[in-house]
Amino acid sequence: MLKDGTTVFSYGDHTEIDGQLTFMLPFDDSEAPKVEAVSVHASAVDLSATTLAAESAKPSFESLDKNSDGKVSLNEAAENDALFVAFKSLDTNKDGVLSREEFAAYMKDKPSA
Numbered sequence: 001m002l003k004d005g006t007t008v009f010s011y012g013d014h015t016e017i018d019g020q021l022t023f024m025l026p027f028d029d030s031e032a033p034k035v036e037a038v039s040v041h042a043s044a045v046d047l048s049a050t051t052l053a054a055e056s057a058k059p060s061f062e063s064l065d066k067n068s069d070g071k072v073s074l075n076e077a078a079e080n081d082a083l084f085v086a087f088k089s090l091d092t093n094k095d096g097v098l099s100r101e102e103f104a105a106y107m108k109d110k111p112s113a
């Protein structure tokens, strides 16, 4: 995704050489599109936004709380990689589960792209 809001689809990963990012881009819509390497300056590309956009949408508290006890346990959080990683820091009262309030902090900390 570029900083001007343009979303660019590329084939495979980009490569970065001396601050230039090279993407493989299809140039027509045929079944075998011609693919060209396109280089743009790294500053033109918002990689953090690209990464965020690639993440799946944030789950709702309700969808994670499988047993509807009003808390998201570590097992329930394991459904979502990003949440699982953040679980310990989100569990501010260290009771091993995320309350709705603790989960709200997660939604706030990670703005959607």
Ligand SMILES: [Ca+2]
Residues within 6 Å of the ligand: 064, 065, 066, 067, 068, 069, 070, 071, 072, 073, 076
């Ligand atoms: Ca639960």
Ligand SMILES: [Ca+2]
Residues within 6 Å of the ligand: 090, 091, 092, 093, 094, 095, 096, 097, 098, 099, 102
């Ligand atoms: Ca907690």
